[in-house]
Amino acid sequence: MRTVRLYHPTKHAAEILRDGFGETSGTYLTETDHSGVWLFDRPLDYVGQDEPDVMLELEMPESVVAPFEWFADRPYRMFLMPAALVNLYGPPSVSERPPI
DSSP: OOEEEEEEEESOHHHHHHHOOOOEEEOTTSSSOEEEEEEESSOOSOOSSSOOSEEEEEEEEHHHHGGGEEOOSSSSOEEEEOHHHHHTTOOOEEOOSOOO
8 A cells, every 4th residue: 555645744743643633624726625634645835824833744546546646837746635644544653754
């Protein structure tokens, strides 16, 4: 089974490490609301409006994450996954990899 290392930039690492991931919601440049946890295939130094304090990482099977991939014109892969599903593969760890 092939696994994928995924990264989640956050200012809320202590809460996530303690309680697990929670759902976030937004339109994300679409016309409808979407919710979940954003994960990326590389540690990004900037996502959204704020730079993250911490980059969390975890590994998940490719077959689990693939249905949640968002295809956008980006040099990286991005996924919006249900928090309950992500939490099955946690807890995450604090990444030592430098952001790209």
